[in-house]
Amino acid sequence: MYAYLYDAFLRQPKFGARLARIEGRLHDLGIHGKIEKLTLLKSFKELAEAAIKRGAETIVAVGDDQTVSKIIGVIAEHNVTLGIIPFGKSTRVAEFLGIPEGVAACDVLSARIVEQVDLGRANDTYFLSFLQLAPAHELILECDGGKFHIEPVRGQHSVIVYNFGPAGRDPRDGVLETVISREPAEPGGLKLFRGRPSGRQSVVPIKHMRIKSFKGSLPAYADGQTVVKTPLTVSVAPRKLKVIVGKNRKFV
Amino acid sequence: MAKSSEHSETVIGSSIKVEGNFVGHGNIIVEGRVTGSMKTDQDLRIVPGAVVEADVEARNVFIAGDVRGNVKAHDRLELTESAKVSGDVQAKVVSIGAGASLNGKCTMLGAEAAVEEPGGDPIRERAKSRGSRPVEVA
Numbered sequence: 176m177y178a179y180l181y182d183a184f185l186r187q188p189k190f191g192a193r194l195a196r197i198e199g200r201l202h203d204l205g206i207h208g209k210i211e212k213l214t215l216l217k218s219f220k221e222l223a224e225a226a227i228k229r230g231a232e233t234i235v236a237v238g239d240d241q242t243v244s245k246i247i248g249v250i251a252e253h254n255v256t257l258g259i260i261p262f263g264k265s266t267r268v269a270e271f272l273g274i275p276e277g278v279a280a281c282d283v284l285s286a287r288i289v290e291q292v293d294l295g296r297a298n299d300t301y302f303l304s305f306l307q308l309a310p311a312h313e314l315i316l317e318c319d320g321g322k323f324h325i326e327p328v329r330g331q332h333s334v335i336v337y338n339f340g341p342a343g344r345d346p347r348d349g350v351l352e353t354v355i356s357r358e359p360a361e362p363g364g365l366k367l368f369r370g371r372p373s374g375r376q377s378v379v380p381i382k383h384m385r386i387k388s389f390k391g392s393l394p395a396y397a398d399g400q401t402v403v404k405t406p407l408t409v410s411v412a413p414r415k416l417k418v419i420v421g422k423n424r425k426f427v
Numbered sequence: 428m429a430k431s432s433e434h435s436e437t438v439i440g441s442s443i444k445v446e447g448n449f450v451g452h453g454n455i456i457v458e459g460r461v462t463g464s465m466k467t468d469q470d471l472r473i474v475p476g477a478v479v480e481a482d483v484e485a486r487n488v489f490i491a492g493d494v495r496g497n498v499k500a501h502d503r504l505e506l507t508e509s510a511k512v513s514g515d516v517q518a519k520v521v522s523i524g525a526g527a528s529l530n531g532k533c534t535m536l537g538a539e540a541a542v543e544e545p546g547g548d549p550i551r552e553r554a555k556s557r558g559s560r561p562v563e564v565a
Contacts, residue, residue, distance in 0.1 A: 323447025323463060332442065350435055357442040377443045380435035380453070 177201075177208030177258070177284075178226035180219060180246065182238030185262060186212070193277065194237075197260060200281040208235075223249040232256060233419070235284065239263035240304070244398035247416060248301045251294055256417040258284050268304060271339050271346075273421030283421040290424075291414035292346040295338040295397075297407050302397035303416070306336040306409060313389035316353070318381050325379065330357055334386070336409055345426045349413045350380040383410045434469060441476065455485070457492070464496075475509045488518070501536070 179201075185194060201207040208231065211222045223234055223246055234250055235258035236242045243259060250257050260280040261269035269276075274283050295302045308314075310333045316325040337344065337352040344352060357375040386395075386407040393405045434453030439445055444460040451467040457477045464482045465471065471485035477492035488500040490510040497514040498504060504518035508526035515532040523529060 318447075321447075323445055323449045325443055325445050327443050328460075329442060344435070348435065352435060355440070355443055357440075375440060375442055376438070377440035377459070378436065378438045379445075380437060380451070 176229075176231050177206050177233045177235060178223075178229070178231035179208055179210045179235045179237055179260075180222050180226070180242075181210060181212040182236075182242040182262070183213045185238065190262065193262075196278055197237075197281060200278045201284075204281055204285040206281070206285055208233075219245040220249050227253050227255055233258050233284075235260060237262060240265045240268045240398065241400055243268050244303060244400060247294065247303050250417075251301050251412070251415050254417075256289055256419060258419045260284070268339065271425050272418060273424030274419075275421065275423075284419055286421075288420050288422070289417055290347070290420045292416050292418055293338055293349060293351075294412040294415040295336060295351050296410050296412050297336075297395060297397055297403045300397050300401050300403050301412070301415075302338065302401070304337070304339045304398050306395055306397050306403075307399070308334040308386065308395045308405070309393050311388055311390075311393050314393075315387050315389070316355075317385040317387070318379070319383055321385075325355065325377075327355060327357070332357055336381075336384075338411070347414060347426070349411060350382055351384075351409065351411050353379045353381055353384065355379070381409075381411075383408075385409075437467075439477075473510075475507075482514070497531075 209226065211226065213219055213222065226234055233256045234246060236246050237260045239262060247257065259269050259272065259274050261274060261276050266276065274280050295306055297306050310331045312331050314327055314332065314334065318324060333356050335354045337354065339346050355377045386405050386409060388405045395403050395405065395407060397403060436453045437451050437455045439457045439459045439461060441458045446462045448463050449465045452469065453467065454469045455465065455467050455471045457473045457479055460478045462480045465479065466484045468486060470487045471483055472489045473479055473492040473494060475491045479492065480495045482496040483494065484499040486501050487503045488498055489505045490512060491507040492510065494512045495514060498512060498516040500518035503520045504516055505522045506512060506524060506527040506529060508524040510527040512528065513530045516529065517534045517536050519535065519537045521533060
């Protein structure tokens, strides 16, 4: 049974015609289901939990990367599958998973190729793509249970922990890539992985890491939106999320 | 598309330092500073300017920087002209460029020890009893 969760921005009239075509295609394919729309009164977490209680086995996020990010925490804790119908400007997650925009996304849902991918976890918050720390001078990263630690030297550094990489790093490999850059770096910037990083950048794969700041508490952004603060325990949750993917996904 | 069996590569850039026991499963490139120990089942490359105060072990080891510790390469060890190694090294194949500095014992791994006639070269005899071959310098 499918449940469709629409993000709030889809109420804009410009999305009306596209949504109607998509809903028609879902009916034709026999995978239509209850549609719930995000409102001020109900969060995505509440909508998803209610759908799961009603027996939904697949929760489809209709929206952009932020829409997906809002739902994964609930989906990860229940034995359900995530589907995506991408809308909006920021749909890198869908692109990485091989899910096209428009009506073609319905065909991907119908084909139902399911992969179990890793999630990252920062304290109690799950993230799908990346976790970015605010730039800082003094940080210490204790890795893999304290076996080794990393300290930036000289100047301000940014730290981004990737689960999905822009270069198509396998999201099932059971590790997170920590990129430490001397100057602040754009998340998802393709230059980070094209060719070898310069001496200003370091890439360290980890499974578990504790991030501490020497001066107060630093904010960090999970998938560009949810704020968590140091000290942080960052770890990989291997194969935690079941997600429907397309044939053109960026990993085999 | 990325291969699911590809191991992640580690790059320790010049702007960080790593302390402790680092164990990796992919290639490692050191451009910065490492203290402790470092091990991988793939290749290790220490570039010019890198400082490694650690015992290191990898499949192939390429050194162009400064290493203060023991080095074990299961296949090949290469020292370039800018390499400075203070410690014992072990490898199946060793290549040392003109100008490299190596202060320590060098032991060749694998292959049977040379079979010698009784009363032969005493150095070879001692190496044979230890199960290793001495380095031969042309």
